[in-house]
Amino acid sequence: MPITAEILTVGDELCRGEITNTNSQHLAERLTELGIHVRWMTSTTDDADLLDQAFSRAAGRADVIVCSGGLGPTADDRTVDVVSARLGVEPVIDPDAKAKMERRFASVGFSVTPNNIRQVRVPAGAEVLANRAGIAPGFRVRLPADAPGRSADAFFVPGVPRELYAILDDEILPRLRAAAGLLGATATGVLRVFGIGESHVDHRLSGLIDGTAGVSLHFRIFFPETLVKLVVRDENEARARATLERLLEEARRRLGPACYGGGDDSLPSVVGAALRAEGATVALAESCTGGLATHLLTTVPGSSDYVLGGVVAYANAAKTTLVDVPAALIAEHGAVSEPVARALARGARVRFGASYGIGITGIAGPGGGTNHNNKPTGLVHLAVAGPNGERHRSRVWADTRDRVQRVSAMAALELLRRILLGLADDDQGGTR
């Protein structure tokens, strides 16, 4: 029988729809990786009665509970009190957390108020879970249900995402691994795919893990990308890693060039690493994406080493004066055309003195397209000019303005990646 879990997220702001519940998703993803079956995800308000009902219900139907929220300094933060009451104990101050808070407050000249003290309490007898990212400690208790004989292994963390992530990684996942008997090993690998749709990814990986015990395959969609996650559980760590490596290699082979990386890679970071490896630099001339492709490259720390800059040549005059696109070329072919994309790429390269220039021109919509001359809304021309010549591609993306801009900017980076890595230009079977 797999271990089952319930994720509880607490807060009036959740139940009023004021914030998106990303904590539940993160917790669900991480528990699923361990082979734990998340069966329930429940959110409720800060009301103490509802909270207690939620605790009892969860303890009655799940082996593990992870609960986030309600550990702050205000009177609305009731998790410690409600858990303590259910356990029949008093809340107590955790001396380590209190000392840490006092040091932190002293360093910025704040004094500790009674409200602040609320934050460093835990139910008496609870196992304290250190919070390296904040003040309120997490804690773990054996939480009883109202139903006789039922209880769950319950973990409590603050609702602030960076604190939740820190306590989860440092304190909770190692304990859950031990509790799940995953003493040896869980090996996890992620592959990142751009340029082919989710259904194609699924199809290409069909049967990949069949016949291999202890392995699971997961997907996650971040438009316009698909993430593929492989989780291998094995008593023996070396064997888990070996199995993972074998499956990742096979998955990469099946996915082909559309798989641009793994782990913490992003398309901008992979392009950046390839530029760095070549000692090369890049500059961009963007029209319909309005600077998004340049911005994406600069999301990577240290990107100033290889991103020389970009031009957003939205107006035709800017295309001409800033990156030397001949006005006659625009007049002849139109601003959204292969020759203009190529001229933008060349112009960016020359003007910035970069190794590579990227040119993007298109019709992001809504509207602006004309079908009679084969220039529909969503048409985008991309070009890269480099030391070994130019490459161009064009696509029509039938989507919202926002999504056309995003996928176009990513596709331009992908075109450069393929050039830098000597990969074929396009992929079969893709629709994105």
Added chain:
Amino acid sequence: MPITAEILTVGDELCRGEITNTNSQHLAERLTELGIHVRWMTSTTDDADLLDQAFSRAAGRADVIVCSGGLGPTADDRTVDVVSARLGVEPVIDPDAKAKMERRFASVGFSVTPNNIRQVRVPAGAEVLANRAGIAPGFRVRLPADAPGRSADAFFVPGVPRELYAILDDEILPRLRAAAGLLGATATGVLRVFGIGESHVDHRLSGLIDGTAGVSLHFRIFFPETLVKLVVRDENEARARATLERLLEEARRRLGPACYGGGDDSLPSVVGAALRAEGATVALAESCTGGLATHLLTTVPGSSDYVLGGVVAYANAAKTTLVDVPAALIAEHGAVSEPVARALARGARVRFGASYGIGITGIAGPGGGTNHNNKPTGLVHLAVAGPNGERHRSRVWADTRDRVQRVSAMAALELLRRILLGLADDDQGGTR
């Protein structure tokens, strides 16, 4: 007693953390607007037993249930079957939905399979809720709990967001308004705030709705913005609108210039409208934001009318050659300085021939800052040059690279907005 609600979202992909649950948030927000108290939000897997338990639990503790998911064509989609079993009825085919599906399929040359037929079933006797955005109809039943005498008014919709939104707007909210006795009118207004933190927004609006019956005030955080929503319920529609207008006016007065708009406004659209009203144009020279400010302006359809373009001058050489920042100025003050921000703004304005130029330079981090010369990580200098001179501001944002880039780009647009609208440069009491 307020009407209470439980939101149920169904799907293995939710419980594995593969997708973010935006449906729950949207439903919670819309129900809250009606004065309904959302007490529980529950997600579970596609498992029929768990689904049935969730239905019983929700029907036992809430007046209203809105359930999304499990209405698709595959064997995993079990909502209709589980609800039918709980009601003791059979699933039946809804003839209108079936006819619509057949017409739609015929128009693209598809044939209807037995799986497709699953999608147009509803429990016998259910009230059918038309789905203008898709194939599977929604439905409404009086759903009994296991607990004797308990039942809830239960609405079922597909999990595809655009279908959920359509059925919610067309079919569910009008019925809930009627059920809640909100026969007359609900008037809703949104205000958008940038530049002051949520707690300051809260403080400034404190007491705003006290003493006015039928009014509620809600917040929603979209970093780096805060949305304020006012909902007025009244039997008389004209009176509801009048009350709303009065409260919105008062809220705008209290929020001051930090409230940049309402409704579907965005900061880029408001800046765009102000530029358009003046017959003015804008160009940008960005460093640390890497093109994001320019991109934000171009997210607005039709922005090519007033955005001439931008330069991402990441390298110092690019600052000099593309937007004429004197190399000596950079050498003297450093690239992240007020004089360089001003020179970037002037350079962008002159090079593009724009009415207004925006300059952004800063240290987005992580790292790169130096405290000995008062240039910490997160320091950003912004400047706008226009027909009536220049304005500059600087801030230190202690946050992640991504968030420093986002808030800086927004702050640059905000500075231009204040110039265009003749508003004071800065706001008291803000920390963002």
